[in-house]
Amino acid sequence: MSVQLKISKYSFLAFVLLCFIQSYAVERQSIWPSGKMPDTQSYQIAAMLDVTRNAEFDAANYRIPYIEWFNRPDSIKSNKACIVLISGGSYNTCCDIGLIKLWQEKFTKLGFQCVNLVYRTPRPEGLPIYQTAWEDGQRAIRIIRSESIKRGFDPEKIGVVSMSAGSHLGLLLSSSSQSKSYSPIDKLDSISCHINYAILHAPAYVTTDGESGTPSWLEGYGPDIKLSACFHFDEKTCPISLHHGGLDEYSSNGSTLIYNKLRKMNVPSELHLYPNVGHGAYGLERGIEFLYQIGIMGKLGSEEEIEKRYSSDERRKEVIKQDIWPERSIPNFQTHQCIPYIEWHFPKTLKTKSIQIIYSGGSYKGNNPDGFEVAPARRYLNELGMTVVTLRYRTPRPKGLAKHITAWEDLQRTIRVVRSQAEIYGLDPKQIGIMGSSAGGHLTLLGVTSSLHKSYLPIDEIDNIPCNVQWGICMYPAYVLTDGIDGPNTYRGNANDIHLVSDFSFDIRTVPTLFIHGDADGYSAMGSVRVWERMKSMGVQSELHILALRDHCFQRKASPKTGSYTWLERISDFLTSLEVL
Numbered sequence: 001m002s003v004q005l006k007i008s009k010y011s012f013l014a015f016v017l018l019c020f021i022q023s024y025a026v027e028r029q030s031i032w033p034s035g036k037m038p039d040t041q042s043y044q045i046a047a048m049l050d051v052t053r054n055a056e057f058d059a060a061n062y063r064i065p066y067i068e069w070f071n072r073p074d075s076i077k078s079n080k081a082c083i084v085l086i087s088g089g090s091y092n093t094c095c096d097i098g099l100i101k102l103w104q105e106k107f108t109k110l111g112f113q114c115v116n117l118v119y120r121t122p123r124p125e126g127l128p129i130y131q132t133a134w135e136d137g138q139r140a141i142r143i144i145r146s147e148s149i150k151r152g153f154d155p156e157k158i159g160v161v162s163m164s165a166g167s168h169l170g171l172l173l174s175s176s177s178q179s180k181s182y183s184p185i186d187k188l189d190s191i192s193c194h195i196n197y198a199i200l201h202a203p204a205y206v207t208t209d210g211e212s213g214t215p216s217w218l219e220g221y222g223p224d225i226k227l228s229a230c231f232h233f234d235e236k237t238c239p240i241s242l243h244h245g246g247l248d249e250y251s252s253n254g255s256t257l258i259y260n261k262l263r264k265m266n267v268p269s270e271l272h273l274y275p276n277v278g279h280g281a282y283g284l285e286r287g288i289e290f291l292y293q294i295g296i297m298g299k300l301g302s303e304e305e306i307e308k309r310y311s312s313d314e315r316r317k318e319v320i321k322q323d324i325w326p327e328r329s330i331p332n333f334q335t336h337q338c339i340p341y342i343e344w345h346f347p348k349t350l351k352t353k354s355i356q357i358i359y360s361g362g363s364y365k366g367n368n369p370d371g372f373e374v375a376p377a378r379r380y381l382n383e384l385g386m387t388v389v390t391l392r393y394r395t396p397r398p399k400g401l402a403k404h405i406t407a408w409e410d411l412q413r414t415i416r417v418v419r420s421q422a423e424i425y426g427l428d429p430k431q432i433g434i435m436g437s438s439a440g441g442h443l444t445l446l447g448v449t450s451s452l453h454k455s456y457l458p459i460d461e462i463d464n465i466p467c468n469v470q471w472g473i474c475m476y477p478a479y480v481l482t483d484g485i486d487g488p489n490t491y492r493g494n495a496n497d498i499h500l501v502s503d504f505s506f507d508i509r510t511v512p513t514l515f516i517h518g519d520a521d522g523y524s525a526m527g528s529v530r531v532w533e534r535m536k537s538m539g540v541q542s543e544l545h546i547l548a549l550r551d552h553c554f555q556r557k558a559s560p561k562t563g564s565y566t567w568l569e570r571i572s573d574f575l576t577s578l579e580v581l
């Protein structure tokens with residue numbers, strides 16, 4: 001009996017080990033035929049860092065770059081796509097072993113054929129730092145495309161996921177496939193080396209202050225800072241999801257420049273910028289949502305209405321409605337405008353003493369505190385145990401004044417009223433945030449950047465209370481750039497001579513803000529990008545998510561598994577990062 005148990009035990013362990021090996025099994029394929037590799041340099045190798053650290057490593061066996069084919073995905077889950085995994089390492093090594101493993105596991109489960117590209121390092125002498133890696137990358141894509149039928153994926157669903165220097169290479173492959181990095185050596189080089197999508201984490205060396213292979217020594221700022229000329233952005237440039245940390249020494253301004261270039265070319269893309277983090281790979285799930293959105297993962301599911309998804313107030317304890325102005329004391333009162341008011345929405349279970357103020361958009365011609373831009377977010381935050389105050393500000397637009405003046409007065413007064421009453425309800429008067437959409441997003445920017453600027457003269461003791469907030473949430477803010485002062489952006493906000501409007505002071509009390517915007521919005525997403533850049537230059541770390549192919553009011557109806565569907569989670573992530581939740 002004991003012998004049988006022992007055999008069974010080792011048989012089981014052998015089975016588990018076999019399954020583990022098979023799940024990571026690779027087929028190695030050299031990129032270049034013997035004697036045909038361009039720009040050969042005797043000291044270069046092609047090996048992942050863990051291999052080079054092995055005591056028995058022999059560089060002579062690793063002179064030729066290669067690709068590693070991981071096992072095919074389950075046929076039932078296969079989406080007929082192939083994704084190339086590209087490590088970073090300053091073009092001096094291929095060091096991201098952990099990321100390669102993570103990506104391989106994740107994307108294989110999602111139905112991708114995964115391929116690891118191991119290119120030549122360290123940097124070549126007498127050539128651009130990326131040259132031999134670019135040659136290896138273009139050749140690898142040709143090999144991969146040539147194998148598509150044999151391996152069961154679509155030759156027009158080949159993409160990359162990458163990190164750092166690997167993202168520099170990924171951007172070359174994404175934007176410059178029509179430029180030959182080497183002279184053809186055989187028939188394989190007649191195959192196109194373009195790719196169809198890319199997820200680029202923390203692309204390095206992309207701006208002119210770091211293109212020689214250093215961190216961005218001017219931090220990506222200045223009149224002379226441009227994208228490196230090595231990126232050609234030709235007609236085969238593919239959709240890209242860019243991911244970058246706000247504190248990265250390889251400046252995140254490089255990613256905003258790339259995004260702006262892609263917009264000018266009408267290439268659907270995404271931009272995800274994360275506050276208070278440095279060089280690293282962030283937001284892989286956002287990249288996966290991007291692949292769903294652009295159709296790489298198959299046909300999108302039917303769109304669902306957010307008001308049906310978040311229709312219940314069962315997590316709300318009570319509602320208290322109140323006016324924000326004393327009777328006959330409303331500044332700039334105009335009879336054609338509605339009377340402003342707020343409603344306190346208390347959760348059944350209070351989990352934070354922080355307060356979120358929310359209001360809608362409506363072109364400053366109307367606003368609805370119970371509509372799709374307010375009620376779902378209110379219910380979501382009530383579920384998380386947060387108190388929400390909704391605001392109905394004065395609309396339609398005032399006569400003889402700027403479109404936003406009376407709404408701004410109402411917002412400043414609301415913040416003061418909420419702060420004055422917070423402790424009565426057991427809440428924290430020093431933890432108040434504001435959130436608005438469209439025109440409400442413009443109003444939010446006034447609130448987060450200009451609280452030291454009075455919008456009205458004091459009328460009572462409440463107006464001695466500060467009206468600054470601790471955070472903001474801007475949903476597709478309108479009227480932010482000079483080509484869209486009073487409507488959609490005439491030039492899509494893309495031209496270099498378009499600037500932020502003068503409405504916003506960007507005073508010393510400007511606070512961290514979350515931006516979520518659709519890439520296809522007529523009220524340009526570049527408005528959110530430009531404000532994010534301005535805040536970064538002030539040392540205010542904010543968060544931004546631009547969603548490919550999505551228009552104004554993108555959240556009203558959205559398909560599951562896309563960023564437009566999960567956007568409320570970006571709010572909870574942001575508030576958690578601020579220790580509000």
